[in-house]
Amino acid sequence: MPAAAPSVLTAEALAEADGPRQRRAIAKAITLLESTRADHRAQADQLLTALLPRTGKSFRLGISGVPGVGKSTFIETLGLYLIERGHRVAVLTIDPSSTVSGGSILGDKTRMEKLSVHERAYIRPSPSSGTLGGVAEKTREAMLVCEAAGYDIVIVETVGVGQSETAVSGMTDMFVLLQLPNAGDDLQAIKKGVMELADLVVINKADIDPDAATRAQAQITSALRLFGHHGNPVHAHVVHGADAALRQWQPRVIQSSALLGTGVDAFWDTVLQFKTLQAATGKLAARREKQALAWMWERIDAGLKQAFRQHPKVRELLPKTVAQVAAGALPASTAARNLLAAQVAQAGAAQPLEEHINTTSGTGP
Helix, strand or coil: CCCCCCCCCCHHHHHHCCHHHHHHHHHHHHHHHHCCCHHHHHHHHHHHHHHHHHCCCCEEEEEEECCCCCHHHHHHHHHHHHHHCCCCEEEEEEECCCCCCCCCCCCHHHHCHHHHCCCCEEEEEEECCCCCCCCCCCHHHHHHHHHHCCCCEEEEECCCCCCCCCHHHHCCCEEEEEECCCCCCHHHHCCCCHHHHCCEEEECCCCCCHHHHHHHHHHHHHHHHHHCCCCCCCEEEEEECCEEEEEECCCEEEECECCCCECHHHHHHHHHHHHHHHHHCCHHHHHHHHHHHHHHHHHHHHHHHHHHHHCHHHHHHHHHHHHHHHCCCCCHHHHHHHHHHHHHHHCCCCCCHHHHHHHHCCCCC
């Protein structure tokens, strides 16, 4: 029996509800967004369109790092610190899904015992479900829901990631990378990838080995200088009285101990400096515009892939083609071209596949 459709949600109900009613509305909205049913997707599109005018007023903070670096503890300490200063904090945590069973523990909310029960905080764990980059497929949509509900700080905590998993930097206003004091030698510290996209690097658990934390801070600071201007340079005017000096944001490295609560003040002061510089010259708006367009093309790519798999002719040929490729009787590249040609022919394309690919390969982002 198919699952019952979620009760109809409205933008007004989501934004105007308070306390437990709003939490339930947010949870239902995100569940609707994560559904793969066609009717649920249609409802979700309507809801997102209605929510859009109420979004865009929060600051989106992406926090990443290797497993065991203390992301959850750091976020809880930061969240409680921000709440004390009058903010409402939403945290979207991503848990890895098993490649064997497909399941996910979703335990980050349990780790944030104090923050998860605070009335001015909302925490939503989601499975990665095979999505690469350290985030979930619907993380962007979930951020919009939280913004529409009035949360002015939205934090995205990625799964424990490596050097190439950087998707969170493409959906947030500031990308923060947590590092351990003893995370590798000098060469490890300067490897490109996730490091060169970071706007701020935090050496967490600095209390465990202060000397190692100081060395790591120096190494990473030096590495960031070698990288030069990373992918998101920020130019802004910093006004001192009547004078204005042109500055460029340089990624910084600070120390912190989330367990002891030290370094949170310095962290947030640095975030506010970055935010001020971004907003001063419209870089924040430009970054979000670029992210919105990238999101659109990502969804188009995903939709085309899904439509291809569901195409009647492709579904008819797929089992035999897969068997031929697996048996070594058909090259994988030839199989792919045959399946694509079947879809194009079925759609009534008049031109050969090669010509069709050549004439469309220049489109896109």
